[in-house]
Amino acid sequence: MDWGSFHTKTLVDGELVIDVKKDGRKVLKFLVFDCLVLDGQLLVQRSLDKRLGYFRSNFFKPYEALCKAFPDEMQYFPFYLQFKNMEFSYALPKMFDQVLPNLEHGNDGLIFTAVNADYRFGTDEKILKWKPADENSIDFRMNLQFPLLPPEEYEEDGSGSPQYDWYAKPQITLSVNAGGGGYQKWAEMYVTDQEWTNLKNMGVELDERIVECAMDEEGRWRFKRFRNDKKDGNHISVVNSVMQSIRDGVSKEDLLAVASAVRTEWKSRQARQQAQARPAQGRPQGR
Numbered sequence: 001m002d003w004g005s006f007h008t009k010t011l012v013d014g015e016l017v018i019d020v021k022k023d024g025r026k027v028l029k030f031l032v033f034d035c036l037v038l039d040g041q042l043l044v045q046r047s048l049d050k051r052l053g054y055f056r057s058n059f060f061k062p063y064e065a066l067c068k069a070f071p072d073e074m075q076y077f078p079f080y081l082q083f084k085n086m087e088f089s090y091a092l093p094k095m096f097d098q099v100l101p102n103l104e105h106g107n108d109g110l111i112f113t114a115v116n117a118d119y120r121f122g123t124d125e126k127i128l129k130w131k132p133a134d135e136n137s138i139d140f141r142m143n144l145q146f147p148l149l150p151p152e153e154y155e156e157d158g159s160g161s162p163q164y165d166w167y168a169k170p171q172i173t174l175s176v177n178a179g180g181g182g183y184q185k186w187a188e189m190y191v192t193d194q195e196w197t198n199l200k201n202m203g204v205e206l207d208e209r210i211v212e213c214a215m216d217e218e219g220r221w222r223f224k225r226f227r228n229d230k231k232d233g234n235h236i237s238v239v240n241s242v243m244q245s246i247r248d249g250v251s252k253e254d255l256l257a258v259a260s261a262v263r264t265e266w267k268s269r270q271a272r273q274q275a276q277a278r279p280a281q282g283r284p285q286g287r
Contacts, residue, residue: 014033021104045118092259135214140174140234142210189211210227
């Protein structure tokens with residue numbers, strides 16, 4: 001094997017995650033789940049299983065051999081490479097009971113990918129993503145509106161001008177990106193007194209921050225985290241799509257209830273495909 005050669009003109013699809021080990025160590029990994037181009041060869045028109053098979057044979061197996069041959073050098077890798085584990089679509093009990101609880105980097109749901117489909121850029125209608133209800137989130141722009149002090153309080157200082165009560169809990173408005181640099185009000189974010197205290201104690205600017213929020217069981221938008229990686233909130237089209245997902249939500253229990261039926265249909269389809277691919281026997285051949 002030529003250890004001095006490199007892959008060029010290669011495009012791999014995946015995600016960079018941080019695995020947290022039981023001893024507290026953090027390990028940076030790149031999980032591969034697709035390959036678009038390998039050494040200049042375009043693979044997007046091939047099915048997913050063919051794309052991954054080509055990547056495994058020509059990229060991942062040599063990578064594993066390299067790690068085995070030079071284990072001491074792995075400490076200098078910027079990250080480790082790993083295939084993202086995939087299961088059949090009917091393996092839902094296994095995913096919920098064994099796989100997801102044991103992931104060292106957490107997760108936000110499941111992705112159902114058509115194995116026989118080619119690669120589509122942008123939105124792929126053949127890819128279905130499932131999230132638990134509390135992970136169906138939207139990135140909003142947050143604005144704070146503090147209440148005014150009672151007139152008798154600001155009149156005492158002689159200014160006579162209305163003053164804001166900066167110590168009170170403000171009304172928190174959530175706005176969505178309407179395009180063209182504009183925003184439109186969408187909802188209010190609910191925070192408890194303790195949650196507001198926690199936000200204040202962060203010691204950071206809060207007004208006009210991009211925040212990720214999810215809807216609770218009472219239909220209230222709740223703070224999840226700041227999106228420091230984004231300068232704008234979700235576009236209104238994305239927001240409407242997420243809202244439809246929330247309204248037509250599919251629960252974990254819904255998925256588990258149909259797992260057996262999915263397996264039956266999957267096996268039936270596989271049998272039909274194998275029968276069609278099997279060459280006919282005993283049929284007269286033309287000359």
